[in-house]
Amino acid sequence: MKLLGIDIGGTAIKVGLANEHGEISLFKEYASESKKGGEYMIQKVMRIITEMNTVDAIGISTAGQVNHQDGSILYANDNIPGYTGMPLKELLEDRFGVPVMVENDVNAAAMGEYYFGNTHRRDDFLFLTYGTGIGGALFLNGRLYHGNDGIAGEFGHLITHPSGALCNCGRYGCYEAYASTTALINKAKLVDKSYDNGRIIFEGYQQGDVSLQQLIVDWIYEVALGLTSLIHIFNPPSIIIGGGIMEQDVLVKQVSFQVKQMIMDSFSNVQIQKASLGNKAGVLGAIALHLAREVRRSML
Ligand SMILES: [Zn+2]
Incomplete structure (x- = not known):
């Protein structure tokens, strides 16, 4: 076949x-x-x-x-x-x-991660990708959950900052206006115009540009903020995060650490994992x- x-x-x-x-x-x-x-x-x-x-x-x-x-x-x-x-x-x-x-x-x-990735065919997980915006998928009971109109999982438009920054969707304060890679790039470009993609920003951070350190710490907090709400709603065993910038193991570890500080103790079995299929x-x-x-x- x-x-x-x-x-x-x-x-x-x-x-x-x-x-x-x-x-x-x-x-x-x-x-x-x-x-x-x-x-x-x-x-x-x-x-x-x-x-x-x-x-x-x-x-x-x-x-x-x-x-x-x-x-x-x-x-x-x-x-x-x-x-x-x-x-x-x-x-x-x-x-x-x-x-x-x-x-x-x-x-x-998300379906690819389930069959070919390192989810070990876990029947429940949330999947998020961080890029221009933030995409989301719900994998529940061994299948994708689509919602009434097939568009469930718009995690990028969770509101994490009521009356906050304008989002591409026309609403204010959405998660992706703060935690997407684009949101990080927009802030980093104010430090140095050459910081115009996630990889260059991460390299600058690793080479010790102190002006980037607080930006990254703040961005990781924003990523964790949205994940915290999702964990409290779904109590998932696992959250898989992908998108170019999340290729960096150290960022995924820091996100996971930050999330563990922010969630209720009773939810702490959740595992934050890096997407494995690139x-x-x-x-x-x-x-x-x-x-x-x-x-x-x-x-x-
Ligand atoms: Zn939005």
Whole structure:
């Protein structure tokens, strides 16, 4: 059986092939040219699938909000013009005649961590990615929890500072306005304009730039603040945190330490872990959408 996983993002389209045991035989990356629009990008995705010859099922991880039932794009921002409303599943099933499943990229990455990562197939965990914003996914009772409209897990818009800073969503005081990588970069650029990405900021911090130290300590506090509320709501055994900046073990350790200071003692069994799949999470997650279906079918 050939399962094709495709991760559609604002900058890249990543593709992987696996068998029914989840053994990966190919991984490729293409520029998504998303500014040319959703229609152009989908034509490109179709050309890529055609290159793969025949496949038995296709899983898609994509940017934007997804209706996971009909596999259409509920909403995508201007990074991919004209993508909102795209009936992705229908288009691909009509063209290739195989089952297609579609998930948003954060949900797919959580699914990837479950099957391929170091969650040890733990049936309950929360997953958060820190980048331009903060994405979230709920993995409960061994499956993704979607909510009424398929968009549960918008942890980035937890309000951590009532009447605080303006968020991209148009509301005030959201978690991601304080704890995303972008929020950290915006503060670091006031110290030195060259601090314009997470990696450079972290290098500066390690090389002993004292002006960055308080910024990082404050940012870790903001990250922990949102996690504290989530832990008190869900009492999860594990929280997995990802996104480029969280590749740094020392940051994950400091976040975990800070969280333990802030939560009620009775919640202290929670483990904060680093995401383990890096930039392959979306592709592996897209493949895992079909692996999950196979597992559920075998349980019937
Ligand atoms: Zn917001």
